[in-house]
Amino acid sequence: MKSNNYEQLRTMPNTSPPAALCASLKAIRHVALDMDGTIYKGGTLFPFTIAALRALKAMNIRYSFLTNNPSKSAREYLQRLHDIGIPASADELYTSAQATIDYLQVHRPAVKRLFILGAPGMIAEFEDAGFVSTADDAADRPDAVVVAFDTSLVYPRLCRAAWWVAEQLPYIATNPDRVCPTDKPTVLVDCGSICAAIEHATGRKPDLVVGKPNPRMLEGIMKKYALRPGEIAMVGDRLYTDIAMAINTRALGVLVLTGEAQREDVEKSALKPDIVVNDLAEFCAMLEALPINHYKPV
Numbered sequence: 001m002k003s004n005n006y007e008q009l010r011t012m013p014n015t016s017p018p019a020a021l022c023a024s025l026k027a028i029r030h031v032a033l034d035m036d037g038t039i040y041k042g043g044t045l046f047p048f049t050i051a052a053l054r055a056l057k058a059m060n061i062r063y064s065f066l067t068n069n070p071s072k073s074a075r076e077y078l079q080r081l082h083d084i085g086i087p088a089s090a091d092e093l094y095t096s097a098q099a100t101i102d103y104l105q106v107h108r109p110a111v112k113r114l115f116i117l118g119a120p121g122m123i124a125e126f127e128d129a130g131f132v133s134t135a136d137d138a139a140d141r142p143d144a145v146v147v148a149f150d151t152s153l154v155y156p157r158l159c160r161a162a163w164w165v166a167e168q169l170p171y172i173a174t175n176p177d178r179v180c181p182t183d184k185p186t187v188l189v190d191c192g193s194i195c196a197a198i199e200h201a202t203g204r205k206p207d208l209v210v211g212k213p214n215p216r217m218l219e220g221i222m223k224k225y226a227l228r229p230g231e232i233a234m235v236g237d238r239l240y241t242d243i244a245m246a247i248n249t250r251a252l253g254v255l256v257l258t259g260e261a262q263r264e265d266v267e268k269s270a271l272k273p274d275i276v277v278n279d280l281a282e283f284c285a286m287l288e289a290l291p292i293n294h295y296k297p298v
């Protein structure tokens with residue numbers, strides 16, 4: 001049974017998907033959820049989120065939280081989700097910092113010492129994974145540079161990162177985002193913009209940007225749950241990260257209009273989502289409105 005609360009929070013009276021989409025929707029077994037702009041904005045949980053997650057569970061559709069924002073460690077994210085009323089386990093969360101650690105361990109096993117532009121929680125996460133975080137010192141030479149959304153950024157460390165990049169060390173960025181969404185009167189300068197400053201100073205772009213739209217983020221989840229591309233939907237608020245990644249992995253791309261992108265952006269963009277909905281609740285309602293709801297256990 002759907003809760004009354006959920007019924008009240010539905011945003012569109014007619015949620016039946018077009019016939020052509022029904023087959024794609026019926027195949028969905030897992031929903032990868034962007035976080036900021038999709039389940040909350042800044043510090044504010046959307047009023048429909050908890051009911052929408054319950055609805056997915058009721059349909060036997062698993063979900064994972066996927067974020068490009070590495071400024072909090074996985075532990076901090078889980079605590080934050082818990083604090084706003086979303087129970088989540090460690091295996092339901094995948095951040096771009098975790099994806100960067102996975103990338104380095106699998107593809108760059110010789111890299112142990114990193115100069116990291118990142119928040120303290122993220123640096124601790126790398127240290128917990130066995131990496132050494134080198135000091136802001138020209139004598140403390142790292143094996144590679146990792147640049148992230150560093151909310152504790154200070155000028156000398158930015159200069160040190162640029163120095164190692166100019167020295168041609170391997171250079172990895174956690175995520176391409178230019179800004180981080182916020183409901184506060186400020187612009188949160190994100191990893192992509194910090195990399196742009198380094199590029200302006202050194203002429204080098206990162207060798208690899210690990211987060212969305214790099215398929216690596218979604219492929220990890222697909223591998224973990226043995227999913228084929230058509231069985232996973234990527235739900236997010238950004239065309240150039242969430243939807244681009246869905247296209248890159250042939251997952252179902254679902255754009256929500258609760259964050260960055262608006263309908264007019266979709267018209268202008270070459271990155272076309274499979275579905276555009278007002279919010280996550282509307283997407284869940286679409287799944288529930290399928291002619292045969294085969295998700296429910298017999």
Ligand SMILES: [Mg+2]
Nearest residue numbers: 034036037237
């Ligand atoms: Mg987002």
